[in-house]
Amino acid sequence: MRARPPHPRIPRLRVALAASCAALLFTAGCSFGEPEPDPAGEPPNLPTPSASANPGGAGQQAVATVLAKGLRVPWGIAFLPDGGALVTERDNGRIVQVGPESGPDGLRVRPVQTIPDVAAAGEGGLLGIAVSPDYARDRTVFVYYTAEQDNRVARLQLGGQPTPILTGIPKASVHNGGGLGFGPDGQLYVSTGDAGQRPLSQDVKSLGGKILRITPDGKPAAGNPYPGSPVWSLGHRNVQGFTWDAAKRMYAVEFGQNTWDEINQITKGGNYGWPDVEGRADDRRFTDPITQWGTADASCSGLASTDRLLVTGCLRGKRLWVMELTDTGTLLGQPSELLTNRYGRLRAVAAAPDGSLWVSTSNHDGRGNPAGDDDRLLRVVFAGGDGGRS
Numbered sequence: 001m002r003a004r005p006p007h008p009r010i011p012r013l014r015v016a017l018a019a020s021c022a023a024l025l026f027t028a029g030c031s032f033g034e035p036e037p038d039p040a041g042e043p044p045n046l047p048t049p050s051a052s053a054n055p056g057g058a059g060q061q062a063v064a065t066v067l068a069k070g071l072r073v074p075w076g077i078a079f080l081p082d083g084g085a086l087v088t089e090r091d092n093g094r095i096v097q098v099g100p101e102s103g104p105d106g107l108r109v110r111p112v113q114t115i116p117d118v119a120a121a122g123e124g125g126l127l128g129i130a131v132s133p134d135y136a137r138d139r140t141v142f143v144y145y146t147a148e149q150d151n152r153v154a155r156l157q158l159g160g161q162p163t164p165i166l167t168g169i170p171k172a173s174v175h176n177g178g179g180l181g182f183g184p185d186g187q188l189y190v191s192t193g194d195a196g197q198r199p200l201s202q203d204v205k206s207l208g209g210k211i212l213r214i215t216p217d218g219k220p221a222a223g224n225p226y227p228g229s230p231v232w233s234l235g236h237r238n239v240q241g242f243t244w245d246a247a248k249r250m251y252a253v254e255f256g257q258n259t260w261d262e263i264n265q266i267t268k269g270g271n272y273g274w275p276d277v278e279g280r281a282d283d284r285r286f287t288d289p290i291t292q293w294g295t296a297d298a299s300c301s302g303l304a305s306t307d308r309l310l311v312t313g314c315l316r317g318k319r320l321w322v323m324e325l326t327d328t329g330t331l332l333g334q335p336s337e338l339l340t341n342r343y344g345r346l347r348a349v350a351a352a353p354d355g356s357l358w359v360s361t362s363n364h365d366g367r368g369n370p371a372g373d374d375d376r377l378l379r380v381v382f383a384g385g386d387g388g389r390s
Contacts, residue, residue, distance in 0.1 A: 069373040076129040077350035090125035093118030127178025165218025170195035170208035191239035198275035225269030235272040241303035261298035262289035302349035313346035
Protein backbone atom coordinates (compact mmCIF):
# COMPACT_ATOMS: atom_id res chain seq x y z
CA MET A 1 0.00 0.00 0.00
CA ARG A 2 1.68 3.20 -1.18
CA ALA A 3 0.68 6.81 -1.09
CA ARG A 4 2.45 10.05 -1.76
CA PRO A 5 2.28 12.80 0.85
CA PRO A 6 -0.46 15.42 0.47
CA HIS A 7 0.08 18.84 -1.00
CA PRO A 8 1.54 21.29 1.52
CA ARG A 9 -1.13 23.41 3.12
CA ILE A 10 -0.36 26.76 1.52
CA PRO A 11 -3.69 28.60 1.54
CA ARG A 12 -4.44 30.17 -1.81
CA LEU A 13 -8.02 31.32 -1.59
CA ARG A 14 -8.73 34.69 -0.10
CA VAL A 15 -12.15 33.64 1.18
CA ALA A 16 -14.25 35.33 3.85
CA LEU A 17 -17.53 34.08 5.26
CA ALA A 18 -20.10 36.59 6.35
CA ALA A 19 -23.75 37.01 7.11
CA SER A 20 -23.90 40.81 7.09
CA CYS A 21 -21.66 43.86 7.09
CA ALA A 22 -22.27 44.33 10.80
CA ALA A 23 -20.67 40.96 11.52
CA LEU A 24 -17.50 41.66 9.55
CA LEU A 25 -14.82 42.13 12.15
CA PHE A 26 -11.91 41.96 9.76
CA THR A 27 -12.47 44.16 6.72
CA ALA A 28 -12.53 47.87 6.13
CA GLY A 29 -15.91 48.44 4.52
CA CYS A 30 -18.30 45.91 3.07
CA SER A 31 -18.45 45.28 -0.67
CA PHE A 32 -20.75 42.28 -0.39
CA GLY A 33 -23.70 41.06 1.60
CA GLU A 34 -26.52 38.60 1.30
CA PRO A 35 -26.49 36.58 -1.93
CA GLU A 36 -29.29 37.34 -4.34
CA PRO A 37 -32.31 35.05 -4.11
CA ASP A 38 -32.21 32.00 -6.31
CA PRO A 39 -35.23 31.37 -8.55
CA ALA A 40 -35.58 27.96 -6.84
CA GLY A 41 -36.61 29.53 -3.53
CA GLU A 42 -36.50 32.66 -1.46
CA PRO A 43 -33.99 32.83 1.40
CA PRO A 44 -35.43 32.55 4.92
CA ASN A 45 -35.70 35.46 7.32
CA LEU A 46 -32.31 35.05 8.98
CA PRO A 47 -31.42 35.67 12.64
CA THR A 48 -28.78 38.12 13.77
CA PRO A 49 -25.32 36.75 12.98
CA SER A 50 -23.19 35.44 15.81
CA ALA A 51 -19.92 37.32 15.41
CA SER A 52 -17.09 34.83 15.38
CA ALA A 53 -14.08 35.98 13.42
CA ASN A 54 -11.59 33.26 12.66
CA PRO A 55 -8.20 33.56 10.99
CA GLY A 56 -7.90 30.71 8.53
CA GLY A 57 -4.26 31.16 7.64
CA ALA A 58 -2.52 33.67 5.38
CA GLY A 59 -4.97 36.43 6.32
CA GLN A 60 -8.17 34.45 5.88
CA GLN A 61 -10.93 35.17 8.35
CA ALA A 62 -14.45 33.84 8.74
CA VAL A 63 -17.80 34.71 10.28
CA ALA A 64 -20.66 32.22 10.47
CA THR A 65 -24.32 32.68 11.36
CA VAL A 66 -25.94 30.22 13.75
CA LEU A 67 -29.32 29.38 12.22
CA ALA A 68 -30.57 26.79 14.70
CA LYS A 69 -29.54 25.26 18.03
CA GLY A 70 -30.35 22.27 20.21
CA LEU A 71 -30.29 19.57 17.52
CA ARG A 72 -28.98 16.05 18.17
CA VAL A 73 -26.43 14.73 15.67
CA PRO A 74 -27.91 16.38 12.55
CA TRP A 75 -26.70 14.21 9.68
CA GLY A 76 -28.38 15.05 6.36
CA ILE A 77 -29.81 18.31 5.01
CA ALA A 78 -32.23 18.56 2.06
CA PHE A 79 -33.89 21.80 0.98
CA LEU A 80 -37.57 22.31 0.27
CA PRO A 81 -38.96 24.61 -2.43
CA ASP A 82 -39.87 27.25 0.18
CA GLY A 83 -36.22 27.69 1.29
CA GLY A 84 -36.58 25.70 4.50
CA ALA A 85 -34.83 22.38 4.95
CA LEU A 86 -35.44 18.86 6.19
CA VAL A 87 -32.72 17.68 8.57
CA THR A 88 -32.22 14.14 9.86
CA GLU A 89 -31.11 13.42 13.42
CA ARG A 90 -29.05 10.25 13.44
CA ASP A 91 -29.64 8.72 16.86
CA ASN A 92 -33.32 9.44 17.51
CA GLY A 93 -34.56 8.75 13.97
CA ARG A 94 -36.26 12.15 13.67
CA ILE A 95 -36.74 14.36 10.64
CA VAL A 96 -37.05 18.01 11.63
CA GLN A 97 -37.93 20.97 9.45
CA VAL A 98 -35.73 24.03 9.87
CA GLY A 99 -37.23 27.30 8.60
CA PRO A 100 -38.20 29.14 6.58
CA GLU A 101 -40.02 30.75 9.54
CA SER A 102 -37.79 32.41 12.10
CA GLY A 103 -37.88 33.80 15.60
CA PRO A 104 -35.59 35.85 17.84
CA ASP A 105 -33.16 32.95 18.36
CA GLY A 106 -32.94 31.64 14.82
CA LEU A 107 -34.96 29.64 12.37
CA ARG A 108 -37.93 27.70 13.63
CA VAL A 109 -37.22 23.99 14.23
CA ARG A 110 -40.13 21.57 14.38
CA PRO A 111 -40.20 17.76 14.28
CA VAL A 112 -42.15 16.43 11.31
CA GLN A 113 -41.62 12.67 11.52
CA THR A 114 -39.82 9.83 13.30
CA ILE A 115 -38.79 6.80 11.22
CA PRO A 116 -39.89 3.85 13.36
CA ASP A 117 -37.57 1.21 11.88
CA VAL A 118 -34.33 3.04 12.64
CA ALA A 119 -31.95 0.93 14.73
CA ALA A 120 -29.32 3.49 15.73
CA ALA A 121 -26.01 2.20 17.05
CA GLY A 122 -22.46 3.48 16.62
CA GLU A 123 -22.29 5.35 13.32
CA GLY A 124 -25.63 3.92 12.15
CA GLY A 125 -29.05 5.49 12.41
CA LEU A 126 -31.10 7.92 10.32
CA LEU A 127 -28.51 9.26 7.88
CA GLY A 128 -28.99 10.77 4.42
CA ILE A 129 -32.08 12.53 3.08
CA ALA A 130 -33.07 13.70 -0.40
CA VAL A 131 -36.08 15.64 -1.65
CA SER A 132 -37.63 14.55 -4.94
CA PRO A 133 -36.82 16.86 -7.86
CA ASP A 134 -40.61 16.90 -8.41
CA TYR A 135 -41.43 17.57 -4.75
CA ALA A 136 -43.91 20.33 -5.55
CA ARG A 137 -45.94 17.70 -7.41
CA ASP A 138 -45.25 14.38 -5.65
CA ARG A 139 -44.31 15.54 -2.09
CA THR A 140 -41.83 12.66 -1.92
CA VAL A 141 -38.79 12.38 0.35
CA PHE A 142 -36.09 9.69 0.40
CA VAL A 143 -34.11 8.59 3.45
CA TYR A 144 -31.15 6.29 4.12
CA TYR A 145 -31.18 4.55 7.49
CA THR A 146 -29.87 1.64 9.52
CA ALA A 147 -32.50 -1.01 10.29
CA GLU A 148 -32.19 -4.17 12.39
CA GLN A 149 -30.67 -6.27 9.60
CA ASP A 150 -29.26 -3.84 7.06
CA ASN A 151 -28.89 -0.30 5.80
CA ARG A 152 -31.65 0.69 3.40
CA VAL A 153 -33.22 3.45 1.34
CA ALA A 154 -36.92 4.25 1.73
CA ARG A 155 -39.39 6.58 0.06
CA LEU A 156 -42.13 8.44 1.92
CA GLN A 157 -44.40 11.42 2.05
CA LEU A 158 -44.00 13.33 5.28
CA GLY A 159 -46.28 11.85 7.89
CA GLY A 160 -46.74 8.66 5.90
CA GLN A 161 -45.29 5.19 6.21
CA PRO A 162 -41.82 4.75 4.65
CA THR A 163 -41.62 2.25 1.80
CA PRO A 164 -38.20 0.58 1.43
CA ILE A 165 -36.96 0.71 -2.17
CA LEU A 166 -33.41 -0.63 -1.70
CA THR A 167 -32.45 -3.06 1.05
CA GLY A 168 -29.54 -5.35 1.85
CA ILE A 169 -26.82 -2.71 2.20
CA PRO A 170 -24.30 -4.11 4.74
CA LYS A 171 -24.48 -2.56 8.21
CA ALA A 172 -22.15 -2.45 11.21
CA SER A 173 -21.35 -0.14 14.11
CA VAL A 174 -18.99 1.73 11.74
CA HIS A 175 -18.64 2.42 7.99
CA ASN A 176 -22.32 2.64 7.11
CA GLY A 177 -21.95 5.30 4.41
CA GLY A 178 -25.30 7.05 4.24
CA GLY A 179 -25.06 9.72 1.52
CA LEU A 180 -28.18 10.28 -0.59
CA GLY A 181 -28.83 12.75 -3.40
CA PHE A 182 -30.31 13.24 -6.84
CA GLY A 183 -27.82 13.80 -9.64
CA PRO A 184 -28.17 16.12 -12.62
CA ASP A 185 -29.45 13.09 -14.55
CA GLY A 186 -32.46 12.73 -12.26
CA GLN A 187 -31.24 9.43 -10.79
CA LEU A 188 -30.80 8.80 -7.07
CA TYR A 189 -27.21 8.24 -5.88
CA VAL A 190 -26.46 6.33 -2.68
CA SER A 191 -23.08 6.04 -0.93
CA THR A 192 -22.32 3.01 1.22
CA GLY A 193 -19.52 1.85 3.51
CA ASP A 194 -17.70 -1.45 3.72
CA ALA A 195 -19.28 -2.17 7.14
CA GLY A 196 -15.84 -3.14 8.41
CA GLN A 197 -15.60 -5.99 5.86
CA ARG A 198 -12.83 -4.87 3.54
CA PRO A 199 -13.33 -7.38 0.70
CA LEU A 200 -16.86 -6.06 0.07
CA SER A 201 -15.50 -2.89 -1.51
CA GLN A 202 -13.99 -4.79 -4.46
CA ASP A 203 -16.88 -7.27 -4.79
CA VAL A 204 -19.18 -6.02 -7.55
CA LYS A 205 -21.96 -8.29 -6.25
CA SER A 206 -21.99 -6.56 -2.86
CA LEU A 207 -23.66 -3.21 -2.14
CA GLY A 208 -20.99 -2.39 0.47
CA GLY A 209 -18.18 0.08 -0.22
CA LYS A 210 -19.86 1.53 -3.30
CA ILE A 211 -21.61 4.49 -4.82
CA LEU A 212 -24.92 3.24 -6.20
CA ARG A 213 -27.13 4.78 -8.89
CA ILE A 214 -30.81 3.86 -8.84
CA THR A 215 -34.16 5.10 -10.12
CA PRO A 216 -36.65 6.73 -7.74
CA ASP A 217 -38.28 3.29 -7.56
CA GLY A 218 -35.04 1.69 -6.34
CA LYS A 219 -34.16 -0.16 -9.54
CA PRO A 220 -30.69 -0.11 -11.13
CA ALA A 221 -30.57 2.95 -13.39
CA ALA A 222 -30.12 2.55 -17.13
CA GLY A 223 -26.53 3.07 -18.25
CA ASN A 224 -24.88 1.73 -15.10
CA PRO A 225 -21.48 0.09 -15.78
CA TYR A 226 -22.62 -3.37 -14.64
CA PRO A 227 -25.90 -4.38 -16.34
CA GLY A 228 -28.67 -5.08 -13.85
CA SER A 229 -26.59 -3.77 -10.95
CA PRO A 230 -27.02 -0.51 -9.01
CA VAL A 231 -23.21 -0.17 -8.67
CA TRP A 232 -21.83 3.05 -10.15
CA SER A 233 -18.33 3.02 -8.59
CA LEU A 234 -16.45 0.71 -6.24
CA GLY A 235 -13.38 0.48 -4.03
CA HIS A 236 -14.70 2.84 -1.36
CA ARG A 237 -14.09 2.49 2.37
CA ASN A 238 -16.77 4.85 3.69
CA VAL A 239 -18.30 7.65 1.61
CA GLN A 240 -20.79 9.86 3.41
CA GLY A 241 -20.81 12.99 1.23
CA PHE A 242 -20.90 13.68 -2.50
CA THR A 243 -21.87 16.50 -4.83
CA TRP A 244 -21.74 17.74 -8.43
CA ASP A 245 -20.12 20.88 -9.81
CA ALA A 246 -21.61 23.26 -12.38
CA ALA A 247 -20.24 21.07 -15.17
CA LYS A 248 -22.10 18.04 -13.73
CA ARG A 249 -18.92 16.32 -12.56
CA MET A 250 -19.38 14.21 -9.43
CA TYR A 251 -17.10 14.36 -6.38
CA ALA A 252 -17.08 12.36 -3.14
CA VAL A 253 -15.27 12.66 0.18
CA GLU A 254 -13.79 9.43 1.56
CA PHE A 255 -12.84 8.38 5.07
CA GLY A 256 -9.43 6.72 5.06
CA GLN A 257 -8.19 4.35 7.74
CA ASN A 258 -5.20 5.77 9.60
CA THR A 259 -3.28 7.67 6.93
CA TRP A 260 -5.19 9.53 4.19
CA ASP A 261 -8.67 10.98 3.77
CA GLU A 262 -9.56 11.78 0.17
CA ILE A 263 -11.58 13.85 -2.28
CA ASN A 264 -12.26 11.86 -5.45
CA GLN A 265 -13.79 12.77 -8.78
CA ILE A 266 -16.29 9.96 -9.36
CA THR A 267 -16.62 8.43 -12.80
CA LYS A 268 -18.78 5.63 -14.17
CA GLY A 269 -17.24 2.29 -13.21
CA GLY A 270 -14.31 3.91 -11.40
CA ASN A 271 -12.37 1.83 -8.88
CA TYR A 272 -10.99 3.90 -5.99
CA GLY A 273 -8.69 1.27 -4.57
CA TRP A 274 -9.85 0.30 -1.11
CA PRO A 275 -8.69 -1.95 0.56
CA ASP A 276 -5.66 -2.38 -1.72
CA VAL A 277 -4.61 1.26 -1.47
CA GLU A 278 -5.32 4.27 0.74
CA GLY A 279 -4.63 7.66 -0.82
CA ARG A 280 -2.57 8.16 -3.97
CA ALA A 281 -1.00 4.98 -5.27
CA ASP A 282 0.04 5.57 -8.94
CA ASP A 283 -1.55 2.20 -9.73
CA ARG A 284 -3.27 1.98 -13.11
CA ARG A 285 -5.96 -0.27 -11.69
CA PHE A 286 -7.28 2.51 -9.48
CA THR A 287 -8.29 6.17 -9.66
CA ASP A 288 -6.20 8.45 -7.45
CA PRO A 289 -7.83 11.22 -5.37
CA ILE A 290 -7.63 14.82 -6.53
CA THR A 291 -6.43 15.74 -3.03
CA GLN A 292 -5.85 14.07 0.33
CA TRP A 293 -5.15 14.94 3.95
CA GLY A 294 -3.85 13.19 7.03
CA THR A 295 -6.80 11.84 9.02
CA ALA A 296 -6.13 14.08 12.05
CA ASP A 297 -6.73 17.14 9.86
CA ALA A 298 -9.80 15.82 8.08
CA SER A 299 -12.11 12.81 8.66
CA CYS A 300 -14.67 14.71 6.60
CA SER A 301 -18.31 13.77 6.09
CA GLY A 302 -20.34 16.32 4.11
CA LEU A 303 -19.46 17.79 0.71
CA ALA A 304 -21.06 20.58 -1.32
CA SER A 305 -20.30 22.65 -4.39
CA THR A 306 -20.89 26.35 -4.87
CA ASP A 307 -19.65 28.32 -7.87
CA ARG A 308 -16.10 26.97 -8.46
CA LEU A 309 -15.61 25.74 -4.92
CA LEU A 310 -15.85 22.38 -3.20
CA VAL A 311 -16.40 22.57 0.55
CA THR A 312 -16.22 19.65 2.95
CA GLY A 313 -17.02 19.51 6.67
CA CYS A 314 -14.62 17.60 8.89
CA LEU A 315 -15.31 15.75 12.11
CA ARG A 316 -11.94 14.94 13.63
CA GLY A 317 -10.37 17.92 11.83
CA LYS A 318 -13.02 20.34 13.22
CA ARG A 319 -12.86 22.59 10.17
CA LEU A 320 -14.04 23.25 6.65
CA TRP A 321 -11.68 22.48 3.80
CA VAL A 322 -12.29 24.73 0.78
CA MET A 323 -11.05 23.76 -2.68
CA GLU A 324 -11.18 25.74 -5.91
CA LEU A 325 -11.74 23.82 -9.14
CA THR A 326 -10.30 24.37 -12.59
CA ASP A 327 -12.35 24.17 -15.78
CA THR A 328 -11.32 20.53 -16.11
CA GLY A 329 -12.35 19.56 -12.58
CA THR A 330 -8.90 19.42 -10.98
CA LEU A 331 -7.75 21.51 -8.04
CA LEU A 332 -6.48 25.05 -8.58
CA GLY A 333 -3.83 25.72 -5.97
CA GLN A 334 -4.08 24.15 -2.55
CA PRO A 335 -7.06 23.60 -0.20
CA SER A 336 -7.70 26.24 2.46
CA GLU A 337 -9.04 25.59 5.95
CA LEU A 338 -11.72 27.70 7.61
CA LEU A 339 -13.59 27.72 10.96
CA THR A 340 -10.84 25.54 12.44
CA ASN A 341 -11.73 24.60 16.04
CA ARG A 342 -14.49 27.24 16.16
CA TYR A 343 -17.57 25.03 16.37
CA GLY A 344 -16.18 21.58 17.09
CA ARG A 345 -16.93 18.64 14.84
CA LEU A 346 -18.47 19.61 11.48
CA ARG A 347 -20.51 17.12 9.47
CA ALA A 348 -23.14 18.01 6.86
CA VAL A 349 -22.49 20.66 4.20
CA ALA A 350 -25.34 21.53 1.83
CA ALA A 351 -25.81 24.21 -0.83
CA ALA A 352 -28.92 26.28 -0.08
CA PRO A 353 -31.21 27.72 -2.76
CA ASP A 354 -30.01 31.26 -1.97
CA GLY A 355 -26.36 30.45 -2.76
CA SER A 356 -25.16 30.04 0.82
CA LEU A 357 -24.00 26.84 2.50
CA TRP A 358 -25.55 25.22 5.54
CA VAL A 359 -23.16 23.33 7.82
CA SER A 360 -24.05 21.15 10.81
CA THR A 361 -22.05 20.43 13.93
CA SER A 362 -21.81 16.88 15.30
CA ASN A 363 -20.69 17.34 18.88
CA HIS A 364 -23.32 15.02 20.37
CA ASP A 365 -22.16 12.01 18.33
CA GLY A 366 -20.18 10.49 21.20
CA ARG A 367 -16.82 11.78 19.99
CA GLY A 368 -17.19 15.49 20.62
CA ASN A 369 -17.48 17.92 23.52
CA PRO A 370 -20.92 19.49 23.12
CA ALA A 371 -21.59 23.05 24.17
CA GLY A 372 -24.87 24.02 25.77
CA ASP A 373 -26.49 24.98 22.46
CA ASP A 374 -25.20 22.04 20.39
CA ASP A 375 -25.80 20.70 17.94
CA ARG A 376 -26.06 23.71 15.65
CA LEU A 377 -26.77 24.60 12.03
CA LEU A 378 -24.54 27.31 10.57
CA ARG A 379 -25.06 29.47 7.49
CA VAL A 380 -21.91 30.31 5.54
CA VAL A 381 -21.62 32.89 2.77
CA PHE A 382 -18.46 33.07 0.70
CA ALA A 383 -17.01 36.32 -0.55
CA GLY A 384 -13.64 37.50 -1.81
CA GLY A 385 -11.53 37.56 -4.89
CA ASP A 386 -11.24 33.91 -5.77
CA GLY A 387 -14.61 32.27 -5.41
CA GLY A 388 -18.04 32.26 -3.92
CA ARG A 389 -20.73 34.87 -4.24
CA SER A 390 -19.93 38.51 -3.74
